[in-house]
Amino acid sequence: MIAVISLTALGVALGLGLGLAARFLRVEQDDGLASEIEAMLPGSQCGQCGFPGCGPAAAALASGNAPVTLCPPGGSALVRQLADKLGVEAVTSGMKESVPMLAVVEEELCIGCTKCFRVCPTDAIVGAPKQIHNVLREACTGCGKCVDVCPTMAVNMTPMPVTLQSWIWHKPAVAA
DSSP: OHHHHHHHHHHHHHHHHHHHHHHHSOOOOOOSHHHHHHHHSOOOOOOTTSSSSHHHHHHHHHHTOSOTTOOTTTHHHHHHHHHHHHTOOOOOTTOOOOOOEEEEEOTTTOOOOOHHHHHOTTOOEEOOTTSOOEEOTTTOOOOOHHHHHOTTOOEEEEEOOOOTTTOOOOOOOOOO
C-alpha cells in the first residue's frame, strides 16, 4: 500500500511540475507572416537554400534577412508569389528554370559506402553497407547532396521521367 501511495504522490508532483514548467517556460512565437510563407514553400526540407529547413527559411524571409530567390525547387513561380506576399521586387533574370530532377544510382558503380543516404534530407536513398543502393522516386527532392558525396560517381541527377501522374500541360505564352 505504501508503494501505491508513494507512486501516486510522485506522479502528481511530477505532473504539476511539468504543467508549471510548460506554463512559465514557454516560448512565444509570431506565427503570422512566417507561417504563411512556410505554407508557400515546397516543404521538402532539402536545405538547398542554405537553411536547415523550410521553417528557418520562412523566418528569414519574414524578417527580411534572405532574398526571395532562395528556394531553387520552387522556381520562378514561387519567387513571384513570395515577392507579392512580401511587397518586394522579384528579380528572376538570374534564375534558371529547371525541370524536376531525380537522383539515380548506377548499380555497376555503387560500392555500398552509405555516404549518400547519410546526407539525404528526405531518406529517399535505401540500402545497406556493402549493398547496392536505390532511390525512392516519390521521396527524392532533387537536392543533389548525394551526388557531391559519392566517391565513385555512382549517383547522378537526371530529369524526372514524365508519367501520366506527373505530366503537366504547359500554358501558352501570353501575347503582348
